Amino acid sequence: MTETALTSAATVAGGTGEAMIVLEDVSKWFADFQALKDVDLTVGKQEVVVVCGPSGSGKSTLIRCINRLEKHDKGRILVDGIELSDDIRNIGEIRREVGMVFQSFNLFPHLTVLENITLAPRQVRHKAKAEANTKAMEVLERVQIPEQATKYPGQLSGGQQQRVAIARALAMEPKIMLFDEPTSALDPEMIKEVLDVMEELAESGMTMIVVTHEMGFARHVADRMVFMADAEIVEAGTPDHFFQNPEEERTKQFLEQIL
C-alpha cells in the first residue's frame, strides 16, 4: 500500500486541524477472530468522517472501541487528550464527552421521550430537573419533534425514535458523536428525516464518525471517507477522490457493488 495523502488515514482532512480522536495501532480480537488489525486513524476537531465497507469488516467495532463498548486489545486510543485505559474514571469521562447513536435506536421503552433525554443529564451531570427539561425541549426542537415529549418510544415511528436517540445523545452536550448505521433499520421514507438532522449537526461543527451505507449523504457531508475491509483501513481520502479515483482494487470493487 503506497503512503500518499489519499491513503493515509492518519491525516486530518477537515475541521480545525486539531486532533480530537487518535487511534494508534489499534487491534481487537473476538476469541480467535481479529476484528481490527493495526488501525491508525486521527479525527480532527469538527471533522466528519464516514466509515464504509462490507459487513464484518470491523466498522462498528472501530467506533465501539472509541467509547469503550468494546475493549481494544492492543494499541492506544486518545479521545480529546484522554487515553482510554482500564481506569474507570477515564472511561466515564470519555463517555460523557462522546454521544452514540445505534442502529436499533435503543431508546428506553419504559421511559417517556422526555425522561429518556433528561435521564443522563440528571443522573450523570447532576443537573436540576427544570434545567434538564429545558435542555431536553431545546434538543427536541433541534430534531423537530418537540410535540412528542410526553409519549413513550413505542408510540413513535422509527424515524422519530432515531431522532429522539440523537436528541438524547445531544442533551449531554457531547464533543463527539458516533453513529453506528443510524438509518439501516429504518423504512426508506424515514431515512431522509434522520439524515437531515445529521447534516444539520455536521454543519454546526460537531466532530462526527458515521458508519453508513448512505453514499449520497457521505459524498455530500463527509470531510473524509474511510474504507475498511477485513479489519483494516484499506483506503481513506476526501469524498471527491474516494468516489472518483479510488486507488485500491478492493475499494473499486466495493463501490461498483453499491453504487
Add this chain to the structure above:
Amino acid sequence: MTFTGPRPKEPYQIPPGEEVEGPPVTARDPRAWAKENLFSSVLNTILTVVFGFVLAFLTYRFLRFVFVDAEWEIIQRNITNLMVFHFPREELWRVWAALFVLAASAGFGVGAAGTRRAVEIEEGRGVAPGRGMLLRRVAPLVLLVGVLLVAAGSLTATLLVLGVAATAIAFRLLGRRVPARYFRFVALGVLVGIVASYLVITAFGGVPRDDWGGLLLTAFLAVGGIVISFPIGVGLALGRRSSFPVIRLVCTLYIELIRGVPLITILFMSAFALGFFLPPGTERPSLVTRALVALVAFTAAYVAEVVRGGLQSVPRGQIEAAQALGLSPLKTTRLIVLPQALRAVIPALVGQFISLFKDTSLVFIVGLTELLAVAQSITKQPDFLAQGLFVETLLFVAFVYWAGSYWMSRESQRLEQRLGVGTR
C-alpha cells in the same frame, strides 16, 4: 422555572353532515350468539348438551351441600378461633385497630395512585381505568369479608367492618388531594402503615407474634414472606449475574441448593436443626420467626430465578445505550435494567407469591396453628367430635385461600395493564 409539557389538542370532531365509515356493526343478540357458538353443528350441539348436564349436576350438588346439607355451626361458633386462635381475647381490639390502620394506608395509597394516573392520562400516556374498576378490584375481598361476617353473625363485628370500610373510603378521598409529584412519599407512607399495623398488635404490651394464630398468622406469614423475600430474590438474581466470581458462586450455590430441597424439609430444618447452625449460647428464635425464615429462604430462591429470566429478557442494546450515556453500572441496573426486567415477569412473580400464600399452610406441621391447623383442630372439639365435619371446615378454608389468591391474581392483571405489558 417549572416545565409544562405540551398538552393534547382538542379531540377531533367529525364535521356535521359527514359520515365516517367504521367497521360493520355485528348485532350481539344472545340467541344468535348461542346458535353460532353452542349449536353450530351436530357435534357442537351434543357437546353443549352433555357438558351442560354435567355442569348443571355438579353445580346443583355443590349448592345443595353448601346451602342445605352442610352444618355450618362449627364455623359459626369458631369464627374467632379461625381468625386468631389463641390470641388473648382481651387484646382483640389491637387486631381491629391494626385493620383500621391498614385500611387508612391502603385507601390513602389508592387515592394518590388515582390522582397520579389522572395526570398521566391528561398527558396522553397511561391507561384509563375501566368502569367500576375499584369495585371489581376489591370484589373477591368484599365477598370474603361478607362470608366471614355472615359466619360471625355479630353486630359489633359488622359495625367495626363498616367502620374499617368507611376509614378506607375517607382516606382515599384524602389521598386524592395529594399532588402526583409526591407519589413516592405516599408509597413510603403505605409501607409505614403496614409496619405500623404490625406494631399496633405487638408493641406497648401487645401480643407477640408467637401467640398469633388462624388467619392472622397466615396473613402475617404471607405478607412478611412476600415483603422480605422479594428484595432478597432480586439481590440473588443480580448476584448470579455479577462480574465477581465469588458473589456469583455463592448466589448460584444458594439458589440451586434451596431449589433442590422440598419446602417441608426446609421448614423442619429451621424448626428443629437451626440450633446446630447458630453459635452456642445464642437464644433460639421463636417458632414463628423460624417458620418465616424458612418461607423467605425458600421463596427468595424461586423469585431469584424468575427475576433472572426477566434480566435476560432485557436486550443488550439497552445496557449499551445506558453505558454510552455515561451511566454507572449501578444506575444502569437500577434505572434501566431492573424496571424492564421486573415488568416482564409480573405474572410469574405474582404466581410465586400466590404459591407462598398457600404454602403458609405447611407451617402447621412444625406446630404452628395457622388457618388450616385451626380448621383441623376444631373438628376435635367435644361438641363436634366424630361428626365428619371435615368437609365443612376444609371448604371454608379453601374459600378463604381462593378469595386471597384470586384477589392477588386480579391485582397482577391490573398491574400488567397499567404498566402496559405487551403494548410497549
